[in-house]
Amino acid sequence: MTGTQVRLGRLFNPVSGRSFVTAFDHGTNLKVPAAAGRPLDLLAKIVEGAPDGVLLGPGMLRAGAHLFAHRGAPVPVLRADWTVIEDAWKRDSGEHYKVMLSPNEALALGAGAICMYLIMGPAQGATFADNVEQVARASQEAHRVGLPLIVEATLWGTRHTDKKNPEALQHACRMAYELGADAIKTEYTGDPGTMREIIDSVAVPVLTLGGAEGARDDVIRAAKDAVGAGAKGLIFGRNVWNTPDPVGTSRELAAIVHGDL
């Protein structure tokens, strides 16, 4: 067992075998409005919600490092790349993919894992090919330095109109696994049956993402169904921190993840 595997394991609860991670990396490439509040105030609430990990950008980790510097604090998971996510922005400026930092640099910042996108279906095939190369190479470096790589496999490319198409998501997740992902973050298909097929298609843990804000009941149901389908956890962002009670929401979702099914 290597440092990579030790650090991956530290994201997962030993009893449930699952992990609840709050994503707060949106400011790297999405508009986080001023109304969302001061970033460190919000980060403090996220940490108070006691997730197993927090996904965030390098600047946020630097400024908020003290929130992770105690026994029992969530594991800081660094967003290591950048892409265009908003549809309007893509229409204006096209689809792009860039790496922000290497596994070695993430480790030096105190990260316990990194997360990188694998986005199927951008208009330009070269964009996807570059994405594949960057993920594959980062996986090699991550293993050499002892850091796990979570690959966020999605259908966000403009060639895909159905962002939750089970067959295409299975394709994306399988590719992420084959390239060297230590864990996969992907969409919940909306259906336990197809979700289980995706999970069974790879031999690493799968965590589902939350995406844009949904109705509370829908979010809870999706969380339960994903875990019921075999997901090893959730990585939820706006459905945690952009709710009236981020601390309570976080604890509720964590209870779903770690509770009896």
Next chain:
Amino acid sequence: MTGTQVRLGRLFNPVSGRSFVTAFDHGTNLKVPAAAGRPLDLLAKIVEGAPDGVLLGPGMLRAGAHLFAHRGAPVPVLRADWTVIEDAWKRDSGEHYKVMLSPNEALALGAGAICMYLIMGPAQGATFADNVEQVARASQEAHRVGLPLIVEATLWGTRHTDKKNPEALQHACRMAYELGADAIKTEYTGDPGTMREIIDSVAVPVLTLGGAEGARDDVIRAAKDAVGAGAKGLIFGRNVWNTPDPVGTSRELAAIVHGDL
């Protein structure tokens, strides 16, 4: 606390907690007419004006290094990248972004900080994506070698017609922060309320820029209002050195920055 943080702190007055920096990097990408005078004569006046730092290009720092080589001299802040700023030039030749020097190279030249652009809205999305990547990677290297990175977040891309749009500036500043800026240089929105929202959106110091020459009263008012809104300082260029009395203007602005509000 790292070398990066030590050097960042040395730009800020311990009593006011703020910084006044004179920008004199215009010659790297703007036309500075011969009438502006000999560069080292002007640089000497800028230093005589006793700012906390001077932003300048690598050639200017080499030629004028003696002006920074004494106890109490302003901190030399190196412009580390290059872009097209003038509208006519952009129309003729397009929008481009290039890195001139690395943090390590800036440190070897005696710099106490570097400044890089993050320009939202160029016509080509690839230009912006490259800008993001260069800033993110420079941030990593800057921290490794112990140098702070000031990111100048602007709406200078031709897609933006309102260069002071508060919502778009907030987006730009938040992205600069998330990518790893140690401090941010940006436009004053013209309104203390929206300026404060921008400042509250990031967890690093924000300094406002001066831009093109304005009427003396307007410049003073903008300086006061920005600081009143929570800006940790000013980085003013032409409104200092391209005035009839650069030394006096510098001292007046510094007094605003460091004075009681």
Next chain:
Amino acid sequence: MTGTQVRLGRLFNPVSGRSFVTAFDHGTNLKVPAAAGRPLDLLAKIVEGAPDGVLLGPGMLRAGAHLFAHRGAPVPVLRADWTVIEDAWKRDSGEHYKVMLSPNEALALGAGAICMYLIMGPAQGATFADNVEQVARASQEAHRVGLPLIVEATLWGTRHTDKKNPEALQHACRMAYELGADAIKTEYTGDPGTMREIIDSVAVPVLTLGGAEGARDDVIRAAKDAVGAGAKGLIFGRNVWNTPDPVGTSRELAAIVHGDL
């Protein structure tokens, strides 16, 4: 705040501000008799005792990595150097000091911190000078890669007959601090007054070591007195794992460390 500081913080309880670490690195340079039991069985008990960290050698971490690979597991702290500790062995073969692995290698193995000796008073001054150099250089690399260095400052050199001489221990701890230790492991002097003086002589956390097996009451008293004198924790080995009930002993000592004084 750097990765080094984030990882150092993760050893300390946020409420008590202190840390209880079990040392199990004895097999690297002391005789651990077969009667002590299978190494992984004992390591499992040590982990069950719920310390904040476990100090161990590289081979033990590799073989027992699964015990550290879950949320809430103790932080693995790697012993990075080797020396002769037993008096009889020193008399036979002299005093020697060698480095086993670098901070970068420790990080790749999954370590959250490393521990190195600074042993005052070996017969050969060159041995000590080499020890100083290795600790100083490792401190630099540790900070570059984001790992904290705990320096174990002792009087184990044969020139020192009183291994708990307060003045000499203060000298050793101060030197460890000056060379760049992020935390210090040292002897409890046996007296709260002198212990407090040592702790006040450095600006990093001090944890006291347990040493050879003692009577249960003496061990408990030394633990309480050290914490009362300002120690930020304990790093106890044989007085934990070489007792009839390692799990219970560990919990009792942890309660002392984290309890109200």
Next chain:
Amino acid sequence: MTGTQVRLGRLFNPVSGRSFVTAFDHGTNLKVPAAAGRPLDLLAKIVEGAPDGVLLGPGMLRAGAHLFAHRGAPVPVLRADWTVIEDAWKRDSGEHYKVMLSPNEALALGAGAICMYLIMGPAQGATFADNVEQVARASQEAHRVGLPLIVEATLWGTRHTDKKNPEALQHACRMAYELGADAIKTEYTGDPGTMREIIDSVAVPVLTLGGAEGARDDVIRAAKDAVGAGAKGLIFGRNVWNTPDPVGTSRELAAIVHGDL
């Protein structure tokens, strides 16, 4: 002019052309007794005394970095090597010389200069030859990365009984200069005439050291005489911080250094 020269200049007052530096690196290799007080309390007083620079070890700079992180703060000068200074210790353990950190590492910690010993006359010629090599090589690296190297040229080797022998000191200082020192720290010979000869023997600034605590009047006289003889400043330690009023003493010595002669 390079970064090395810019940073060297920033240690010197532009009006007097001289520099007053407080040395507080004693804990790296001398016994600093607990009675001297908490290290950061003392460091805060040293900074309050407003010297142009403070010489200190890497651990002290890390822990006290905030004291240097503001405009106008003294320049942190890092002690980059280690040696045995006390006579009793030399007799016991011999004379040793080791490098603690490289110029590049010093820069990453926020240093504005480094200081290294050049100690003439150790019992073993190989020790001196190694010292020469380390200083010469560090000078090369320091210039490449933009950091000035102050060489502390002394007669502390046991072969020298008269530690202030003018001819031998001139030999040491000339060698330091020839090897690449950007400034020299050395003994005051006790006599302005010989001191001036030494200063005239080199083409870089010479600063005199304070050494062990002396009577107040003697210290003041030595400071005045050294500056009168052409010294570009003082680097005084125990005669500042180990006095009843470190802040007042520092200011008094600074006034001598920067005052009219």
Next chain:
Amino acid sequence: MTGTQVRLGRLFNPVSGRSFVTAFDHGTNLKVPAAAGRPLDLLAKIVEGAPDGVLLGPGMLRAGAHLFAHRGAPVPVLRADWTVIEDAWKRDSGEHYKVMLSPNEALALGAGAICMYLIMGPAQGATFADNVEQVARASQEAHRVGLPLIVEATLWGTRHTDKKNPEALQHACRMAYELGADAIKTEYTGDPGTMREIIDSVAVPVLTLGGAEGARDDVIRAAKDAVGAGAKGLIFGRNVWNTPDPVGTSRELAAIVHGDL
């Protein structure tokens, strides 16, 4: 699981879980008389004996590489260090320990594992300390490049008169394990009870060595007893290749190793 573990596993039979290795590295430091025959002829017979691995020196592997270049061939295990073994030679020239090649170099030669000594009790303590350092460092490099390290833990130092002292062998094996051995080669104590204690003291496979030629029945009995005591295999040399029928002897020993107990 890393490359190191994959390659280590390939030495072991999946049914028995054990390994039989023939050692033929004697020429690196022992006198192999001309009467032993042409080296490649003997190596061909060793391979014909179908062991799971063959331990040999770098020159032997280069010249005989073709014997290992087919599916099902034994795994080449490279001897990576050198020492003096013969008593007469030690008396004449002292005890020495040197590394011949690095794990990276072994991999480039086609090795599936490397073997290094850890020899307790040489007359000079510095020799042992250097041995410890070399083994520890090689273990780090071996894991980085994906090669398993077998440490041959023995009491061959002249301070040990009883080369099979169980307590001392347990000490040696435990140290080898703690330093990072992936498997251990050591003496059979001559007694299953003490052998089992040694095996239980480490958490990696233990293989027993054959040593000097013995009577056939003694060799067979030692092999059976060692495996019965829990040894995961044998590494036998002269008792294989220096017998009248190397092929038959090899097959007989392999049958013991892999047979039902």
